[in-house]
Amino acid sequence: MVSCSNVGRTVSPVASNVVGIVAEDVERAKAAADFVQVAGEHIGLKRVGRQWQGLCPFHAEKTPSFYLNPELKLYHCWGCDAKGDIITFVRELRQLDFAEAVEWLAGKFGVPLRYDDVKGGQDRQRKALLTEAMERAVEWYHLRLLQSPDAGRARSYLRDRGYDRAAVEQFRLGWAPGGDDWGEMCKALKLPRDVLEDTGLGFVNKGGRQQDSFRGRVLFPIFDSAGKPVAFGGRVLPGGDGPKYKNSSETKLYKKSSTLYALNWAKTEASSRGEVIVCEGYTDVIAFFRCGMPRAVATCGTALADEHFRTLKNFARRIVLAYDADSAGQSAAQRFYEWEQRYEVDIVVASLPPGSDPGELGRTDPEALRSAVDRARPFLEFRLDRLLAAADLTTAEGRARTAESALAAISEHPNELVRDQYVMRVADRCRLDPDRLRDRLRGGDQSGRPLAARPPSAQRRARRSGAEVEALRLAVHRPELVADRLEEVLFADEVNLAAFRALASAETLTDAIETARPEARDLLFALAVEEAESDADDVVCLLVAAAGRRELEALQREARQALSPTDYAATIAWLKVTLEQLWESGTSKGACTTLVAWLSRSAEEQGQLADEAATGTMYGETA
Numbered sequence: 001m002v003s004c005s006n007v008g009r010t011v012s013p014v015a016s017n018v019v020g021i022v023a024e025d026v027e028r029a030k031a032a033a034d035f036v037q038v039a040g041e042h043i044g045l046k047r048v049g050r051q052w053q054g055l056c057p058f059h060a061e062k063t064p065s066f067y068l069n070p071e072l073k074l075y076h077c078w079g080c081d082a083k084g085d086i087i088t089f090v091r092e093l094r095q096l097d098f099a100e101a102v103e104w105l106a107g108k109f110g111v112p113l114r115y116d117d118v119k120g121g122q123d124r125q126r127k128a129l130l131t132e133a134m135e136r137a138v139e140w141y142h143l144r145l146l147q148s149p150d151a152g153r154a155r156s157y158l159r160d161r162g163y164d165r166a167a168v169e170q171f172r173l174g175w176a177p178g179g180d181d182w183g184e185m186c187k188a189l190k191l192p193r194d195v196l197e198d199t200g201l202g203f204v205n206k207g208g209r210q211q212d213s214f215r216g217r218v219l220f221p222i223f224d225s226a227g228k229p230v231a232f233g234g235r236v237l238p239g240g241d242g243p244k245y246k247n248s249s250e251t252k253l254y255k256k257s258s259t260l261y262a263l264n265w266a267k268t269e270a271s272s273r274g275e276v277i278v279c280e281g282y283t284d285v286i287a288f289f290r291c292g293m294p295r296a297v298a299t300c301g302t303a304l305a306d307e308h309f310r311t312l313k314n315f316a317r318r319i320v321l322a323y324d325a326d327s328a329g330q331s332a333a334q335r336f337y338e339w340e341q342r343y344e345v346d347i348v349v350a351s352l353p354p355g356s357d358p359g360e361l362g363r364t365d366p367e368a369l370r371s372a373v374d375r376a377r378p379f380l381e382f383r384l385d386r387l388l389a390a391a392d393l394t395t396a397e398g399r400a401r402t403a404e405s406a407l408a409a410i411s412e413h414p415n416e417l418v419r420d421q422y423v424m425r426v427a428d429r430c431r432l433d434p435d436r437l438r439d440r441l442r443g444g445d446q447s448g449r450p451l452a453a454r455p456p457s458a459q460r461r462a463r464r465s466g467a468e469v470e471a472l473r474l475a476v477h478r479p480e481l482v483a484d485r486l487e488e489v490l491f492a493d494e495v496n497l498a499a500f501r502a503l504a505s506a507e508t509l510t511d512a513i514e515t516a517r518p519e520a521r522d523l524l525f526a527l528a529v530e531e532a533e534s535d536a537d538d539v540v541c542l543l544v545a546a547a548g549r550r551e552l553e554a555l556q557r558e559a560r561q562a563l564s565p566t567d568y569a570a571t572i573a574w575l576k577v578t579l580e581q582l583w584e585s586g587t588s589k590g591a592c593t594t595l596v597a598w599l600s601r602s603a604e605e606q607g608q609l610a611d612e613a614a615t616g617t618m619y620g621e622t623a
């Protein structure tokens with residue numbers, strides 16, 4: 001029988017041998033860290049009992065639903081369901097990996113770290129080595145552009161595009177020579193073959209000679225959000241060979257789907273404004289910076305994807321797409337709506353003049369670029385405006401056709417109130433009765449896939465009530481009060497039972513959270529940032545009473561179906577009396593203990609009976 005006695009108060013880290021930092025040191029860093037101080041750097045916090053409450057840094061909200069528990073170093077948000085420990089918090093907010101987050105905390109709170117020489121440590125050393133090689137390459141290409149006679153064409157190309165020296169230096173632009181020597185960078189940097197290949201900077205050709213990956217191109221170094229160089233984008237000069245743009249291939253340092261060009265420079269302005277501009281190219285990004293909007297990033301040769309939003313939402317809630325009008329129009333609307341819901345961001349489209357791109361516009365008319373961002377429209381509005389602008393509204397047939405296509409676009413939007421406003425607008429433009437359009441939309445809706453709305457936090461919170469949950473709350477916060485009084489048999493709800501089992505079989509709350517199945521894990525996270533204020537005696541009593549009543553009803557049912565109901569009479573009578581004793585102050589405690597023992601025994605016996613029955617069937621089948 002599992003008891004709750006080993007529910008602990010301390011929180012241990014997740015297995016950290018994988019990251020190379022000695023596990024004990026991870027724990028010490030975590031113990032030394034002040035969670036309120038760490039979170040307080042990003043959000044305002046208010047003390048509520050033993051917990052702290054504030055506006056969630058992971059989703060946009062006006063009323064605080066973010067809670068953190070300073071002792072357990074856990075957080076949970078009722079609004080977006082973000083949750084984790086202090087290391088997760090630092091990772092999410094600062095875009096760090098596990099080891100980097102531990103290092104950040106350790107540095108901040110003065111805890112020296114030791115590394116063990118397992119694979120994790122080697123991986124990190126390797127990464128550091130590759131990063132250093134990348135840094136040297138960035139510098140070498142950059143000086144080449146600034147100083148070398150062979151970079152003259154590249155310099156004048158950049159000047160023609162409006163890039164002065166300050167811009168070239170700010171973005172660390174470089175020049176990869178394209179002469180007859182195919183390995184100038186390799187020769188200068190003298191990198192070992194494995195480093196050359198693992199960074200994507202070069203390769204060894206069939207003749208056994210090291211060769212540069214980038215040749216005859218202006219280079220845009222790509223940095224990760226922390227400012228470490230991870231890759232290059234290279235643009236060929238007009239009239240040069242090969243594709244216009246060439247990017248580094250993916251390496252240990254560089255993953256296209258999660259890297260955003262210029263995020264390292266844009267993140268400060270983006271988070272202070274709550275707005276980030278997403279472009280298609282490096283030169284577009286630079287144009288925004290040059291026009292006084294240093295909050296632009298670009299995807300690196302891939303389409304916007306899930307991972308990009310996971311990163312972006314940590315910096316800004318308003319995402320302005322500054323694509324040229326055609327590519328924005330061709331984007332998959334439903335994915336945008338899904339992202340808006342999942343990451344609670346607003347996606348709007350900058351109103352660029354037809355046929356222009358931000359890089360070009362920034363140079364010729366900076367004011368127009370600024371106003372394109374100011375006048376950015378929601379994605380659906382942008383699509384409808386384009387559709388209406390291109391439509392023939394002079395004939396009845398043309399207006400009907402336009403209304404049909406507009407409804408198709410509107411029907412993809414998951415929010416009914418939003419849909420309705422656009423229906424009215426379309427009705428007005430197409431001179432049709434809005435109610436007729438609404439009917440059409442509803443008809444079309446049945447085939448369309450409605451996107452499930454997020455359940456309001458109030459609903460989620462309501463699910464977590466009742467004596468079972470209260471008992472779990474006590475087991476989390478005041479285990480000494482309930483540790484040896486709770487048993488599995490007292491939990492009727494499956495999720496509550498799973499949470500209890502996880503707590504009872506784990507050394508610490510963190511271990512319990514890690515081993516619990518998903519729903520139980522969510523529940524434990526939520527409980528960790530709540531208060532346990534109920535009286536333990538009352539809670540246990542309520543729990544025992546409920547379990548006793550369940551057993552009583554089961555016995556009464558069995559008795560009705562039994563051949564000799566009188567066999568049950570004595571037990572039923574005893575149970576009824578004992579249940580009543582629960583509520584009398586003199587007998588309550590004794591009745592409680594007796595009932596828990598009896599319930600557990602009878603659950604065990606039933607378990608055995610069930611096991612025997614199962615075994616019997618098996619033998620019966622094989623016989």
Ligand SMILES: [Zn+2]
Nearest residue numbers: 056059077080
């Ligand atoms: Zn949240």
